[in-house]
Amino acid sequence: MEIKSFKIRKPDEINLILGQSHFIKTVEDLYEVLVNNVPGVKFGLAFAESSGACKIRCEGTDLELKNLAAQNALEIGAGHVFIIFLRNAYPINVLNAIKNIPEVCNIFCATANPVEVVVAENIDGARGVMGVIDGARPKGIEDDKDISWRKELLRRIGYKL
Amino acid sequence: MEIKSFKIRKPDEINLILGQSHFIKTVEDLYEVLVNNVPGVKFGLAFAESSGACKIRCEGTDLELKNLAAQNALEIGAGHVFIIFLRNAYPINVLNAIKNIPEVCNIFCATANPVEVVVAENIDGARGVMGVIDGARPKGIEDDKDISWRKELLRRIGYKL
């Protein structure tokens, strides 16, 4: 068994959600949940079937993001993993709905940061995600000025009153 | 610290759910959730206590699956991990209820595929699950014929209208 890593390829501003699921129905359920939660959402998603035909299964409302999802899912190559790219929405808009899909197991990350996916590969070439490196290394502990900045930020963008 | 992997031993058609929890109450709560969700469900489950007596704690309605769960949990040897084997039910029937148990942390996988569990083992022999290899490597991106097949499949088995 070997540990490898892959950098997810995506435009800088695009958010992604990476998770583990267990069934081909994932493709339709993820599509429904995204469309149901954000009016006019633009996204692409891919799920790695890992038995039978072993195809990357894809859906979406944005062809470019759908292809991007398919290519990244194939490159990661880990069974039952899904990846979603979001253009005009944020993970916070859809993550709880995704966590509630009955065949979704867990979410590795949800981020617009650069992401490096760490996988284990066995002697048959099958792979599984071990974890992700999501963005940059933290540089220090916030001080009073940093605290004021983050409180003000959340209120300026309207997420908190 | 060393990275190792274990193949879960199980009959081909049996589904398994592997997760992380935090408390001995997990054993009773998993049992209740399974019995509450599927009338007449046949299953076995095991949870690895990782303090005090450090015993593999087991419940179930099917003796063979209960023993299978206990043996696999002991072999994986990772603290606070649980494993469930399902005979006449599918992960999709019970997974959301399991995710809602107040002491369950996450689900590593839910699958009938062959599963290889990757663990880290420290110098004291204590272990933790890093991730799983769930089934085979994806072979390519679905084409139009594959899309028709999956849509038809989900409707033929009645999961979608």
Next chain:
Amino acid sequence: MEIKSFKIRKPDEINLILGQSHFIKTVEDLYEVLVNNVPGVKFGLAFAESSGACKIRCEGTDLELKNLAAQNALEIGAGHVFIIFLRNAYPINVLNAIKNIPEVCNIFCATANPVEVVVAENIDGARGVMGVIDGARPKGIEDDKDISWRKELLRRIGYKL
């Protein structure tokens, strides 16, 4: 890419929750959820921002635990990871509420055991959590006496009737 591990530093009886999230709002949402769920709860939490200022963001109702959370989060150094230390409450009191926060991805562990966090570090020094070693290695499968003990324990502490 390198695999490393860190022992979380904490007083023996203190419970911790370690998870992955995706947004600076995590700090305020975790704070609210903890205060909302347990009257008078004493806790400290830290979240590793992994873009922009890359600061460890902290909140809490107990200064010592807040500092402990900040120090551990900085030492783990993994982007978008959060850690919570609880003094007069248990993970079971708050875990479902945390799982329901819209930007929380997953929970690696919830435990009072000694915990060793396994991280991957890339060539830029950025890190991600692969998994955790939560407590000691299981020593064997429970027998009838062990079963009686655990059933009696859950009823003695009042968690089951």
Next chain:
Amino acid sequence: MEIKSFKIRKPDEINLILGQSHFIKTVEDLYEVLVNNVPGVKFGLAFAESSGACKIRCEGTDLELKNLAAQNALEIGAGHVFIIFLRNAYPINVLNAIKNIPEVCNIFCATANPVEVVVAENIDGARGVMGVIDGARPKGIEDDKDISWRKELLRRIGYKL
């Protein structure tokens, strides 16, 4: 405005779930949730569309229960109300999944008891459910013998350990 009541017509042993939703998609989502949660489930459901064509919308896997649901929904005549009849399953198997459907508002009752539905009817003949009378009037407070009986019952049918 007038207050009226209707007795739901159903075979004695059949369980029903009565609720309020807000969108024609309810029909397909209820179908999916029932099929996803209980393997081989036999049910019928109806939803009262209350704009446009104002049709009773029906789905199910059991023709008799589907017709029964349609007839009862039409007789109740309350907008956006749904009713489900279950043959080989119990409300406890599916109720949380129904509560999680994104267009479901609330559940008035889930029961195998005789049910009388209380509705308000306005001068246009439009109706809404005010509440339900679910089964018989309680006769007294349990004593120690009653407590033993209920604890034993829950353990005999396997719902509790």
Next chain:
Amino acid sequence: MEIKSFKIRKPDEINLILGQSHFIKTVEDLYEVLVNNVPGVKFGLAFAESSGACKIRCEGTDLELKNLAAQNALEIGAGHVFIIFLRNAYPINVLNAIKNIPEVCNIFCATANPVEVVVAENIDGARGVMGVIDGARPKGIEDDKDISWRKELLRRIGYKL
């Protein structure tokens, strides 16, 4: 005690959500949930405080809808009731998030239909919602042509594949 009813005043195309909660914090939590779920959402909400100052508490991102919510909540006059008006979003986008707010009790309806709210008023003038008449009376059971229409509708608007 007297039973009365009120027609909610609103523009035809505007959706509303009417529910029961238990705490002044409802106002901020509803605001956060709406802003978090739909980017750029336009809404107004009001909550009827029913102790102390007994004020209608309001928030929103659209002044007209905020005033509309306040006026309707005051006219309904029922303690701990909230009402939300949505302009560029649908109840399906936000309803599960609202149901998950820790002080929300239940949802009476979510609809763009005309709504008549039925209240009970006691001798002190205090009121409570008994139920709602949501839209028009159903006119009959769907036939095969109606079924085709609704399946086609859900797929045309993209909610189902």
Next chain:
Amino acid sequence: MEIKSFKIRKPDEINLILGQSHFIKTVEDLYEVLVNNVPGVKFGLAFAESSGACKIRCEGTDLELKNLAAQNALEIGAGHVFIIFLRNAYPINVLNAIKNIPEVCNIFCATANPVEVVVAENIDGARGVMGVIDGARPKGIEDDKDISWRKELLRRIGYKL
């Protein structure tokens, strides 16, 4: 059918939760959820069985509140209704956990206000809850001073940052 109302008897400062469920298991599940969510919680609860022996089923950690719950449930006399009284905890600490219990249908109210329960009673004497009058009639719409007060209140008691 007749519409009646009952004032719930309780000490002023005690919070109550009133809801609809569907199964005798409610008693044990409510007990577990309350004990699991708040360390050392003092409460009493009662559930009105509405078939078979038709007994008021009770549990709790505070004898006085348990008796109070039983007496109120018997007086309300509505089938499958439950009532909980909380001494050292608030509905906000436990309400989501209660909503997640698989046999709970809905919550009529959660409040420390005076509550009047409106019931329908049929010719057999069986009853159902139609709704509740929760506290006093709202007196007007908040102005800027009221808004400042409520924002400051939520931050002073620590529920918001």
